[in-house]
Amino acid sequence: MHRTPTHLPAAFEPLATPRRSLIVKTLVVALFVTTGCSRSESSGANATGDPVRDLQRSAVETGRCSVVHWGTNPDDYTQWQNHTNRIVPVFAFGTKGQGDGIDLASYAGKRSVYRDEAGLRKLYGRLPPATLNPDAGYFDQTAITEIQEAALEAGKKQIILVVFDGLDWHGLRASSIYRTGKSYDEGRGAGHFLQEYDADGTTQFGEMVTSPFGEAPRLNVDTQAIAVPTATGGYDVSQAGPHAWSTPTEPNYIKGLGSSTRHTYTDSAASATSMHSGIKTFNGSINVAADGRDVKPFGRLAQEKGYSAGVVTSVPVSHATPACAYANNVLRGDYQDITRDMLGLPSVRHPDQPLEGLDVLIGAGHGCDVSSDSSQGANFVAGNKFLTRKDLEAIDHQRGGKYLVSQRTAGRSGRDNLLADAVAAGNEKLRLFGYYGTRDQHLPYRTADGDYTPTVGKERTAEIYSPADIEENPTLADMTEAALIALSARDKPFWLLVEAGDVDWASHDNNVDNMIGAIESGDDAVRTITKWVEENSSWQDAVMIVTSDHGHYFVVRDLAAFGVLSGK
Incomplete structure (x- = not known):
């Protein structure tokens, strides 16, 4: 049932940035x-x-x-068309001067794990060749887990991680140039809200390495067994450069190629596992270590400490980055089972003792039906690729489940629909599951000029949206707003992941127009979060990290x- 809210919290006035006007x-x-x-x-x-x-x-x-x-x-x-081993930027808010473990200085410069042989051996399970660097200023993406854990121990009331999937420094600079007409050569840069917001003087900027433990091993999605993966991760500063803006001396190195030392570039699953669980693992892994054991991601740890936990994404709800916030699986493509973990249902990895389930999960995947999918194993059910009808019914509070289910609905504004359901979920003390999107599996690309008319990419096809695709879907900022409404109504501290996942999708398709639009969508979501913090909390009580899982x-x-x- 869809409900119209009597009011929305004052923090959520419409953003001044372009949304749905379709004005060129x-x-x-x-x-x-x-x-x-x-x-x-x-x-x-x-x-x-x-x-x-x-x-x-x-x-x-x-x-x-x-x-x-x-x-x-x-x-x-x-x-x-693929990822690289580029260093990526990190923007932190509510961290400066907040003590050891929260402040980025705890991990950068002289305290970088890349200056420490013993630390590198512990991190990678060996000393990767050409990776020890006595002058390293960058840190590792596993530090994102440590920052969040330190914030948890310090009693921070809101811990928020925003991941622009696939964004590197060069892509962000291009988007900033398009927005302002001005360029920059190094550092934090300017032009986007996330670059210029100072969070009452608590913001910081850093850089991190994203290389994994190694490539994906042979595995069996039905038994969840894996062969021992080969350790091939690392970072050679002499080839890649010391900064996110560096030009590689060996251009092929960051592609995992080259004539000298080679290091594997990460996929989103391995990198997100590092950011959520604090370990290096193999590409394709959803919180499964290289030795096959499960690791507990931060979303579940936060719940155990009395926090509510939420996930928002512009791509399918059980894609790699959101999946790693909560689930366990040897294969990132086992979407239906991963969704079961995220919603607290029995899964192939947790058949007898299901996980607790997220308090809020909002993303795409609605309307994506397939008749077969070999990567999902013997228990795959034809129909929606990411969520079976049986599982959807099982979670619905109208059928005895724990979630108020909010879905794309013909003829109804996606923003209005989702926000009304978020208010209702809060009022009724229910969890919230929001399921939206298009047949292309993600929210519509807004494109660089905000008019939602993509053109061709590498695949030489352009996504075409109907008026209904635009009207019936919320934006990523709308989804973020809904999550904040629902989580804050639970009268607990909370943890939230927000993913601008289609930055990566645009980059895989070599589409700069879609890439810039996706970055803008993510920047709007960051603005939504900061507005909520300013009006409902403070940067003494909140910590937000904005970063990427890898570059292109x-x-x-x-x-x-x-x-x-x-x-x-």
Whole structure:
């Protein structure tokens, strides 16, 4: 049942940023001509007046762009579609001066694990070649778990982790340039809310390594057995550089290639396990260590300490990053079983003693039906790829379950629907499960200019949204708002993960227009969180980490030309 709230908390006035207007930003096409991405495309009949969209389409269709590209070959726009071993940026709020374990100084510089041979052996299970660095300023992504654990022990009332999946420093800079017309060469940068917000003087900036224990091993999703994975992780500063903005001396190294020392780049599952459980593991693992044992992620630890726990994502609810907040599985693709863990139902990993389940889970996956999926094993049920009908019915409070279920509903505003259900869940002391999305498995890309009209990427197909796809889905900021309403109504301290997951999806498709739009969506979610903290808590009681799980290989070749696209 969908309910209309009598009121929404004052903290949640509509954001001033563009959302659903479908207004195309007016820019002069002549600005785009300077980019050198197919002059005929930019100024001809196919030009749209949206310079980033036109750049993206021209680059894919011609295979080349003089302004930006993906990978090591500047003459091949879509040369690399995967992750890299780039260092990624970390933005912290409510951490500066908050004591050992919370302050980023606890992990960076002289206290970096990458300066400590014994620490590296403990972290990786060995001393990775060319990884010990006596001058390391960066830390490891396992520090994200340690910061949260320290915040928990310190009694912080709100602990929040925001993950821009697949975002590296270079992608964030490109988005900032588009927003402001101004560039920068190092450090925190400016242009986005998350870069400029100071959290009453408690914000900090850092950099972290994301390499895993090693590649994915042979495994059996039905028995959950794994072969011993090969340890191939590490970070060679002499090849990759000391900073998130460094240009590699060996360009292929961060792709896991090269002629000298090679180190594996992470996938989202291994990296999220590191950020949630504090260990290095193999690619594909959902909180399963390299020796096959389960590890307990922070979301469950927080619940054991009396906190409520919530997860929000713009991609399917049981994709790797949200999954690692709570579940255990040897294979990230075992979606239905992972969702069972997250909702407190019996699963292949926890058949007899189901996990407690998240207090709030909101994400995409609605409407994604498949008839088969070999990666999910023998217990896969045809239908929704991520959540079976039986499991959905089992959690519904109207059928005796613990959750108020909020779903995409024909003809109804996704924002209004979800926020009404969040208020109702709080009033009735129920858990909240929100299930939204499109047939493309995620929330609609807003694109760089905010008009929700994606163009082609590497796959040479463009997602097309109906008016209903836009109207019936909330934004990531709306989902975050709903989670804060539902969690704060439980009269407990809480932990929350928010994932801007489609930054990664856009980058895999080599689509700069979608990437910038996804970054903007994540930035809006960060703004929503800070507004809530300012009006309901303080940065003495709240800690928020904003970071990424890994980078891609996006390169801006011509900063000045890219800046022209902003029209500023």
